[in-house]
Amino acid sequence: MITSVLLSIRGRPLSCRHETQMKSQEPQRDAEKGRILLFRPRIPRARNDNLRRPHHLRSPVDDLSKYERSRENDSYRHRMVNNLLAFAVLSLIVYCGIWLANTMAQLRADQDCVLTGRTNCAPIKVPLEPR
DSSP states (O other): OEEEEEEEETTEEEEEEEEOOOOOOSOOSSSOOOOOOOOOOOOOOOTTHHHHOGGGSSOSSOOOGGGOOOGGGOOHHHHHHHHHHHHHHHHHHHHHHHHHHHHHHHHHHHHHHHHTTOSOOSOOOOOOOOO
16 A cells, blocks of 8 residues: 655655555464463362262251141141132132223223214114013
């Protein structure tokens, strides 16, 4: 690549030409490449590591047997009553969700009807007179 450089020496412009070449991006062999850090690989734990150290056999949690219940105290009737109550509460929640979704859909339909400029959007319930 040839470039032209305009220089001024003591007030006189001087034109000179010199050639520049692009430098290679590859590292030079004699240049320092940086510092290399060697890491030791981690040593995997052996499967029988706990057998070698008896102090690790002790559980960090205290004995949980004080929280266990015997089979004799298990009440089938009490469990079934609780299951039925849970089912009733969940059924009520599902029913309320469905009712809420239907109400929102009906309100949206009524609002769309009114915003389009139509009349008679809301149904009028007229009681029937017995004859």
